[in-house]
Amino acid sequence: MSLGSGERCLPLGSVGADRWRSVLGVATDLDDTLTHHGELTAAVLGALEEVRSLGLPCVVATGRSLGWGAVLARVLPVRAVVTENGGAYVLREDRGLRVAFMEPDDVRDEGMRRVGRCVEEIVDRLPALRVVHDPAARVTDVALDIGERTTVDPAVVREALAMVSDAGLHGITSSIHMHVSYRRADKVGGLRAALGALGLDASALDERWVYVGDSPNDAGAFGAMALSFGVAGVRRFGGRMPSWPAYVTVGDGPEGFAEVVAALRAGRSE
Incomplete structure (x- = not known):
């Protein structure tokens, strides 16, 4: 769980190989986590491909709109995109996309x-x-x-x-x-719903999925998920974070995300 203080976030290297080997999937924020000044870099696209090559599903959880989510689900190597801070999600399926909402x-x-x-x-x-x-x-x-x-x-x-x-x-x-x-931001609820719709074990989210983020709308995931990682820029939010990630990377944005994926790959190979 989140350690509750930016100063108490542990370094990425403190995650043991057994924890990395137990991982069932990767969830990540978009802006300033996967992107740098709004752009997806070659390094982060390579990291997303690396997650897929490890046989792990990847899901994006963002505050961006459902319209953005439909595009992202088509062009990125991910299984789903949770949008609008958990209000809706887009699933990538063999014959296209499926959209679902959390309320009628x-x-x-x-x-x-x-x-x-x-x-x-x-x-x-x-x-x-x-x-x-x-x-x-x-x-x-x-x-x-x-x-x-x-x-x-x-x-x-x-x-x-x-x-x-x-x-x-x-x-x-x-x-x-x-x-x-009109609804409370709930990326975790959106992630659980998306995993269930994909036929994956949503009950494993808290302990066996990685989450990477950078800002207050990631705090719910930071607080709920044991393997939560903040990229370095998360520290700039000081007292505005209700919950802090358990771990923090050295690099910011895409570099931080790539660090997490590199550690995941290395840990699973030990």
Whole structure:
């Protein structure tokens, strides 16, 4: 489980070979974990291929939209993409893609009406915040740009999160976006649902799957999964992390992810 403090995260090298050999799959965040300034590097694509060559399934869990998830599931060597912080997921199957949601249509529709009203109030009161340009591709939340194309003062983000809470909704941040939803962010719940739909053992997620991430919307996975890894940049979130990863890499972003995969490969060969 998460050790609860950035200073207490253990180094990657402290994971023993027996733990690596027990791994059944790899789950990972996308932005600033697999990507560097929004781009997928050759090194990280090679690391994803390495996971597949080890015979292990890989699942991406991201705050990006369902529309993004459909593209990622087609072009990356992964079995599924959990999107919108657990609100929906896309499965890669032999004959194409399958999309699934965590709630029925009527719940999503009513929830998104409430979210829309709240977001209108936020951008009216706090003009530094702007809606990310993918609303048509989102089905369970709305994302506001706080670090992708612009940098927003953390005090403004805190005020916006307070407005979300006052409206009875849920807000969470990643390294680039603030998400507003009618549902609590739950990447772990989305991962469990996706694994079950793939016919994999979802009960093994906590102890026998690796998770790699970098920011507060990964905290649920950090807290739930014993083999949770933060890339080096996770430390910049200081007191904003509800749960910390058990381990931390030396490298940031894709370099950190590649470190985890290299250690996984080496540990399984011992």
